[in-house]
Amino acid sequence: MQIRYFLALSLLPNLVSAQEPTDTEAVELHCVINPPVSSSIDERQQVPNLSAEDIVIISDRSEAAMGDKAHFSGNVSFSQGTRHISADEAILDQKNEQLDANGNLIFSDEMFTVTADSLNAQMVSSSATLNGAQYWLHGQQIHGDAEQLKVTEQNNLELRNTNFTTCPVGDNSWLLEAEEIRIDSTEEWGEIWDAKIRIAGVPVMYVPYMTIPISDKRKSGFLFPDFSTSTTNGVEVSTPYYWNISPEYDLTFTPTYMSARGFYSKTEFRYLAGEDQDGQFNLEYLANDDKLDNSPDRYLYHWRHQGSINENWRVQANFTDVSDNNYFNDLSSDVNRSTDNQLSRVGEINYFEKDWDFGMKVQDIKVLGEDEVPYQVMPQLNFNYQTNDFWEGLDFKFNSELTNFQHKENEYSTATRFHMEPSITLPIQGPAGSLTSEIKLLQTQYWQNNIASDSELEDTVSRTIPQARLHGQINFERETHMFDADFRQTLEPQFQYLYVGYEDQDGIGIYDSAKLQEDYFGLFRDRRYSGLDRIADANQMTLGLTTRLFDDANIEKLKVSIGQIIYFQDSKINFADENVEVSPSTSVLAAEVDANLYQDWFISGAVQFDSEQGETKKSEVTLDFRPSNDKLLQFSYRYVPDLLNTNTNDRVDISQVGMRTSWPISDDLYFVGNFYYDLNESRSIETYTGVQYEACCWAMRLSYHYRIKTNYDDDLNPSIDTREQFESGVYLNFIIKGLGGSGPLGVEDMLNEGLFNYRKPLYLSN
Template sequence: MQIRYFLALSLLPQLVLADDSPTASASQCLIEPPVPRIVSQTQGMTAAELSKIRIVSDNSNAEMGKQAIFRGDVLFSQGDRHIAADEAILDQATEQFDANGNLVFQDSNFTVTAKSLQAQMRSNRATLQGAQYWLHGQQVHGDAEKLQITINNNLILTNTNFTTCPPDNVSWLLEAEKIKINSEEEWGEIWNAKLRIHGVPVFYIPYMTIPVSDKRKSGFLYPSFSTSTTNGVEFSVPYYWNIAPEYDLTFTPSYMSNRGLFTKTEFRYLAGERQNGRLNLEYLSDDDLISGNPNRYLYNWQHQGAIDKHWRVLANFTDVSDNNYFNDLNSDVNRATDNQLSRIGEISYFEKNWDLSTRVQDIKVLGEDEKPYQVMPQVNFNYRAADFWKSLDFGFNSELTNFAHQDNNINTATRLHMSPSVTLPIHGPSGSLTSQVKLMQTNYWQQNEDPNRVVDDTVSRTLPQVRINGQINFERFTELFDENYRQTLEPQFQYLYVGYEDQRGIGIYDTAQLQDDYFGLFRDRRFSGLDRISDANQATLGITTRLLDDHNQEVTKFSLGQIFYLQDSKVGYEDSIFESNQSTSVLAAELDTRLTQDWYMGAAIQYDTNTSENKKTEVTLDFRPEVNKLLQLSYRYVPDLLNSNTNDTVNISQAGVRGAWPISDNLYFVGNWYYDLNESRSIETYTGIQYESCCYALRFSYHYRIKTNYDDNIGTAAIDNREQFDSGFYLNLVIKGLGGSGPLGVSDMLNDGLFNYRKPLYLRN
């Protein structure tokens, strides 16, 4: 017998803990309730239909205006909410609803089993005795002696607990005398909480809060602990302050036994819907490791975003107290390998065919006495008109730059550059041919301040450029090792002509020689910046071949190319930038290939055919049979690299081994080892072991690495007194479901070091 009632019953609010996205298999970690899920067909239903209540039972006895009693497989449904029980009583006069016997409550978010339920439909109050709850699609589950739903739809659990561990292996359990879930603020308050790990009480908190959604709330974050030979024992406890929906702040005090108290503050903000920024302040008072006990600090400001659909803004400013700041301290802004601080401010305006931007820029190089030029300011205007006349494209690029300097005895200048161009692009499936004519007009107004480098007061430089770049695409189907492939052959050529003009009267403000890798062979310049535009009469020949499998995935890519100089370049040779003119450039080759199903190789070589010398070599060999399984062998060689500390050239010859491998389903190993073949010494060793289950993750790691030591500009410490190597132990723990920032990942262990892990660049699998 079926009886339908139109009632209004609102039960449990949504309870969602922070998603920890465990590394362990999601199917292994998700905890399903012991009762079957009831699937609701609510899609497309109207609000009136969703509010209807349907009660189904084996037997029922109802009298209008009095009690309605339902017995035997009672199912109470309203929208996606369901209550199953052996017996249910509805008192129509008092609007009281009672249910008991194998009681199950379900909605789209969770399942609750209980001994009994009492609900007051007029006030939307409800009480469940002897409750057990499970969150759908998550790991959270627990018990409660009493579960109450208040008139404000808040949730109160008495003598309760919860965990994210599987029921048969509860590694941790949080017990509490009382938990209150505020449905509006979506945060939980916990009184007299006790944390048990493997049944042993290890932590007691009289009061704490936890998130039950992705809303932010002020409170302490997970602490971290480490030891190192340089900093000693280090312990930090971050505190998060949710100031407002558009502002927050994280304050992290760290105590280092060898240095003192190091504080880090990060303030984040939103400026409207499309702008955001961050302010970082770091401070170490009276560094005990440096004689004179200097104060060390960092401040950084970043801002970016769009004012409207046309205007864009960008700002980035960083300053530190000394050259070795990033080498000695664990900063949230830069890594130890970063030795340049960029200060940029830019505002841009974009239209369909043109854009205008203004920027200021200053670069601070750590450990260098020579300071780069400041751009104060630079104005860029670019215009483009595609197919403006008979398939021709027109472009106009210009910039006006003022170069300033912090020192008064350095030459400064203002530079105006204009470059109109006409391009004829021809593209098709079989290839492409792009022809371009460009005129480059540059004017300098220079101020002579350096008696050792006299420049012309005014310079007007006009240079024509002709560039023809073409590529032909061939392809065929072939069979290799009993596999079918599609092979492409893509010969590419370029002719470049640039006129000559003596440029020795122009200072060097933002210009450096570019590297000749394979793609660099097809550039139209040999220098960055505009202070030197090398004359050219040259042809570049290159070829690329690819193998693609039946799924159109790239299996192998090989490129080889070289520039042939038809005429010696005077610019650069006159300035002694080039040691001598050569008939050809380096022979540049690049390879990325999948050798077998699990083996991958990447290589890049630059070989000087004139002197028979190797100019650069990089090789990586990867074994990647599965996700989080990796063995990589690498080697790199770079000759004549300038040492900024000694101004001498050194040859870099380094070999490395990197591996990541699961020891078991929950235990991972990651290790790095890099060795300097010239110095016959290890330059970095990293070993990390991580255990991760469905409910917590623990990582223990050891790090030994070379320290980059610049000349000190604080205190009286000499560079000889600094340690050349630093080693330390690190311990990280995340208990999932207690507001942690997520599990520890294998990928970040691969990138935790001086040398980041790199996959082959062009393979798409």
């Protein structure tokens, strides 16, 4: 090994000639050693022309003999590369290529920082051993103590008689003690032998071997279990296992024991297909449900794929199937919620250019709990073209589709539909308002098969319907003073005249059409029904008005909209597939309001009122108090008359009130509660209460849930009378951060627990 000393110029002659130890003040020693050990960027900048292998040593005092030992004391600093050592005293043994340091010792590199009583570094192997160590991993909350800590040549850590936690220093809410820990700096995972986990100082678990993450890198291993108990499933224990197959694939297997039903397994496989495509497979299985007599196997399988092939081509696929109608009502699936009763099976491929696009789609929808089976789209081809300002400010669009409708049951008719829809639009827009004129020609051809002998459907139908629409809006604004404040108020009246020609459509079946909602924005649609099987004739005018209030900071404090359709002629087309005249001369009166009432109070509401019959068709209102992002109090009411109950096929009125809150009890403790009450039935339909404690190193959630169950007739249990009408349960989630848990618990997902998801108030413009 070749060592060269560079001292202050005044001391250099003494060192070279005498070869005797020298005592100096603020002496800098620069060493070139192979293999490298450590460096500090700031200190390296003080010495010119350094290579990546250079060692810089700084101290208050030094005694050095060429080829022998160098003794440094007082604010000693060794650095090279990413490693840095500081100590009160250090001895560099040049002959044995060894460094010993002690006293206020700190060792650090890109991965970790260690304080220790003493250090012994071997320069040949680039390894170091520290005794009485305390360590911290950079970028992580992980830290701990070790009787002995060794840094290997590969920059890995080996710890003996050690412990670690992710809690702050002095907080031992949880602590893992181990006989040995090895941390791989490349894989960024740790291996642990003979470990005990202590919570609040009490040992709760012994693990002979385990692995833990020290970064966001994925690694195979068990995740933390989940515990719950409910009237539906009994005691439920889940122990998920994560398998990191490769950078492109992973799998999570979750075996679950339910005391009331048996063994239930869930498997999720995720994959990446190149840089721009991804997907997943789910398989869930329960054999011989103990809660059902002579139960066949219950299962779910699901596939989802999406992404882009290149800059023009996009693909999407989604397929889900279950064994029975009540699968989501009874089991905690990872795919759908209990309130979902439609399973979508769709596959699409689309090609996009600047002015046109082309697509192909197949679709099948399975509706749980209903006897009627929707039609399948097998397949649908779409071609759309659009060009703006092609002549004198006119825009041109051409939409078309070719759809083949099939049905799983032979007694239903099938059809092929070809539709073309060219349109010309003249948009005129300015600060004061806008005026849009549009004409369309709706040309549709049907070829229908398997028509029943007593049906009015025709083998071939050609339908041509003209359509014209004129939509205008004017923007007024003024400065006003109200509620002891200055505002800018807008007044935005708008109108739409719509003409749609009439053609008898009795000979066409219903394949994909349904009635659309008549909310405020729905009043300005140009269709009454979705799909193309029924195009209602129209000769009508829609009148609407919106007003807004903006404060001095240009924040919207109030928005009110109201509108109604005036029918000049009664429509002869309705969804009952008959030529029955619709008698009302006006539509419902639709109104919506969103307002910041006062400081942190917000109100949002909508109503649909039949002005001719004097009846409310639908109404809902929410009142929110949200003084900060983590504080919420919401009251709600909704009313929907004459709604179909899918369980009994009866018509019922829905009148429900609800309350929802999320409130911090302290900095670490949150309370979340939901309560919904049915005024017509005089009973609670859902109650949810939960408390969550989240510290920096662990989190726990305890919740109680009571809710009405959705029950369907099916082959597994033909009578819904034998099923529970209500379900209640207690759920416990516990996560120790840093030991491979599924991530910190969130208050937001507690708000979405249950039948009614949380809907944030409309914060207007702020």
